[in-house]
Amino acid sequence: MAKFKIDINANKHFTGELSPVFSVAEARKASQFHKGLQGYEPTPLRDLSSLAEMMGVKGILVKDESYRFGLNAFKMLGGVYAIARLLCEEFGWGIEQFDFDKLKNEVDEKMTFATTTDGNHGRGVAWAAEQLGQNAIVYMPKGAAEQRVKNIRSHGAECIVTDMNYDDTVRMVAEKAQQNDWKIVQDTAWEGYTDIPTWIMQGYSTMAVEAIEQIAEQGLPKPTHVVLQAGVGAMAAGVLGYLAEELGASDLKAIIVEPDQADCIYRSGSSEKGEMINVGGDMATIAVGLACGEPNPLSWDVLRNCSSHFVSVEDKVPALGMRVLGNPLAGDERIVSGESGAIGTGLLAAVHFSDNKAELMQSLNLNEDSVVLLLSTEGETDPVNYRDVVWQGKYSSI
Template sequence: MAKFNIAIEANRHFNGELVADFGYAKGATAQRFHQSLPGYQATPLQPLNDLAKVIGVKQVLVKDESYRFDLNAFKMLGGVYAIARLLCEEYQLDIEQFDFAQFNQKIDKKLTFATATDGNHGRGVAWAAKQLGQNAVVYMPKGAAAERVNNIRNLGAECIVTDMNYDDTVRFVVERAQQQGWKVVQDTAWEGYTDIPTWIMQGYSTLAMESLDQIEQQGLSQPTHIILQAGVGAMAGGVLGCFADKLGANNFKAIIAEPELADCIYRSGKQGDMVNVGGDMATIMVGLACGEPNPLGWTVLKNCASYFVSCEDKVSALGMRVLGNPIGDDPRVVSGESGAIGAGLLAAVHFSDDKQQLMQALDLNQDSVVLVISTEGDTDVANYRDVVWLGKYA
């Protein structure tokens, strides 16, 4: 057994109220759009039955986003949908009828899309811009992995690493875009900037739509628990809104998990209002190293999440090793640092000296069906091997 730093806060502000922009109908529109993309396939939903037996729950389901096109992460779902919506506004097109091939044949003017990213979002924006014959400029915070930088540049985008943290890099991008006439594609919102982050969140809801379809197709039980990782809370809000609308917010427990060095959603859950976190936020979960909540996502999380969790880096590292080295007949899932926090939380609860208290705190038992989203594969191969092969963050 072991000790893990895991802080759990029950959501005292839960009311189950839905947010119209992030419900099932909006998710269905985004899913139809994604299904029209050349090469689209739903990513696998993997039952880990042997892991479930070890942990002491009925079932563990993993949505594996390492298969999302050839990008190894889910983020392009939001970026490509938002860019398509922007282009529809620019050229008076209907998103329901949007066709990539026809657009590229008819439109020869190029717009430039700018964003700040820890890696996956920027890669998704660069990919979307390339697919649509547009330009992309991507800024990354200090400490960005060379592999993530190169992945963006290989898609034809300009990529610049700053000497700032993520949230300050976002502000810098906004300033540069205003000077250069670029379109900002960012998954957080602020006063006067809500349409694009709304579209990005709606794009993320395809994760939920696919999962709901796959649960039905595979004859699986509906989840009693859904673990969603949060950076700014955009993915968590978009996905949770769709699930809450379809299943009923009172019919499952949503657990929002974050690294303790960037736990703005957890602190907001304790406070009941948005709380920002500053500093370097030097977590291995770089995709979650965000200190300022997206107010659009926060509204959904405040209304419909059951628990907020803050945990140390070795929880995610444990998840990477557990998913990559499956027990029994379970399939292998290659999950990166930000992707593995959900599975890591389940494993850390099981191996913790305080297992019974933690199980009770999250309302987990032998009847629980837990859905986790592995949001990325090994997007930084060197670090993945340091963790899984060499035991970093043991």
């Protein structure tokens, strides 16, 4: 057995109140838009029945986002939907009638879309701008992996690595955008900037819409639990808003998990009054896509109202998840999952291999009747680190 740092807090602020903005209706609208994109296909939903049996639960279902439009991550779902909505407002179009070719042929003056990213979001924005014939400029915090920079530049975007952390880079880009008349496409909100992050979050919900459709098509049991990883919380809230309404907020156990170096959602959920708590510093976690220290206020309302648990884990946990998914039990399909994508699976595996498994299972309301939905939000977006973890045992749990 192994020892892992796993801090679990049941959400004492839970109300079950649904969001009118992150709803079934809005999620289906975003999903319908994505289905109209050239090359669209739903990403696979993997039924890891052997892993579920080993861990003592009824089912483990994993949405594999490494197949999303050849971009190896889910983030484009938010970026392209937000940019399309922004352009619709700019030119007086309806999102239902959005036409890529019309945009390219009839709009002479190009816009520049600017964003801050740890990698996947920036590539999604760059891809969307490329598809729409627009410009993109992407800033990354210090320590960005070379491959992630190359991925962004491959779509014709300018990519600049700063000497600041993620949250400070966001503030710097906001100032530059105002000075240069760029359109910011960021999945966190601040005063006066809410429409675009709302659209981005609604775009993320397509993953959940697809998952529920696939569960029905494959005759699988509906999830009793969902584990959602959080940076600023945008993806988690966009997905949870839909699932809470679709499956019932009181029936679904929604577990929000973060790396302990950037656990602003966990700390917010642990606060006495449910207020947002920020985390500063370098936030040097292996899960760079989750290395965000300030909750998105649009996200926090949903997560506070509809999550069942907030969890903070050390970096050995996502590393374990990467190895488990990449080396499956007989009968289960292999999933190549990056550091941020594997943290949910890592949590389940760490619980299973812990010497206090029974106590941890009880804390998360997991038992032999539980069906857990996980989102593997990225593939090996940093191939060098992926091999260091999966091949060479970096961040070993032993």
